[in-house]
Amino acid sequence: MKRVVVKVGSAVLTKGGIINKERFSNLVSFVAAISQKYQTILVTSGAIATGATVLPNISNKTTAGKQALAAVGQAKLINNYQEEFKNFGITVAQILLTADDFDSIRHSENALNAVNFLLDNGVLPIVNENDSVIVDEILRGDNDSLSAQVAHYFDADILVILSDIKGYYDKDPNKYPNANLQKVVSELSIGELEQEHSPNDAFATGGIVTKLRAANYLLSNDKMMFLASGFELDGAKDFLLNGVHNSGTLFSKE
Template identity: 35%
Template structure:
């Protein structure tokens, strides 16, 4: 079992994701009272000793009326323009509310590419940790004015899960307009019952929800459940629920007194390096391995040796990420390769002594066990 590697900070970290629907009125514009309530909730957490990161939507809502639009834009260009105008206005409102309580906040804009690059991933971690150490509340958002994909998926749910994993947070609170998960749509079925706890989010559950209209009563619930699974797999506990009228609701949620749905963290915690390999990296090739190599990687804690490779796909250099599939073509994991593709193709199936005779400086392992992560859902037993 992998153990959590502490970042050096003793205070627990909570990531709070605030969606647009939890910040706006019925016209789609920012509602000052809601924003202030969320700030008060964050301050309650800080007063209780938690470090807090906010992942906040709302830039488009804050900006579209300044463009002379009567409603939220539908085109990508319109959304990006509204975000460009609204992002500064949104953060300024957060700054004013926090400053009134003698607390500082900082804007942090991220895109998916900030996580796929190992260097930028570590830089984002260093920046967030520095802000938290200084008592600042980072207000994170996707860089909507330039990032095409980020406007189209997740409504910041996935970003919040990634930030929670990056910081190895104890909690991720996903604020939505339905108080957690239900057995059916509570707006249509009065017999629907709330689901208070889930041990995990599996494929069967995800198949029951729709990307835009959840059978459990809320648009976007699939996005939240997908994000919850991602966070839980990195060792973060997740809470999905509405923002209560009492501004202590965030504090109550992390004390297991919330009225929404709790999703337990996986028992197998993974390090940031493993997180990056498993979740964020972009594989550039694929290695097929025989049954012996698959067994060594999955059950024996071994490394991948040249003798276990049967086929190479793609062109890559040493130090890049590759996927590994078994003899049935099933993905079993990924890792850093210590060999370039051309050399692996040349020595696949060879014993280590033969490889060293050909290239004396070649490492013994194609993928060392310290640079290897098993794919989620892979049967290990």
């Protein structure tokens, strides 16, 4: 593998409705470590939660409120990343995308050219959806779909989704203590892709089904996805840096 996309969701970055500093710092340290081995693109959520700390009186329950919080929060979020990555000598660049950008050959090629140039010059691209103009992900996907498109169109070998779950189980581990983690999944059924969303965080809009759809999209394009805990990063770090698969689920046809 040469190029990796790392996606982190709101459920990992936030605690009690605000960005958790320890988790944020751990994420930055993790990305900095794998950037020593791979060209790395970070897809991040968290703009709405960050905006809520600036404008606490605006509700995130309405679409307009979410858009406003995202617009305010994105600036602060990218600044937080800039300051944290400085500690590792890493320069970051902000790239705001929408699904429509990938529907346009010209837009997607322009974005790819920009990303390639940044990576070739040692800059870490940080991608988020432009939530102030497009609302699909803030309503449904928490950037799961966007990150899959980024991995595909930006020629990544694998998408790593850091989540509030340790991987994909054969049944809901919150309901069934005997649920087993599936270490490798090569295909997904229609039934698995049509489950109800089940986000656990007030600022998260996805759930396991949006991650499975992201995995299915990548499988259909001969790409891999790795789903792992964003709270305990050793599993993802071992997999990427040491080639050891102790935890997490790998979605791969190989």
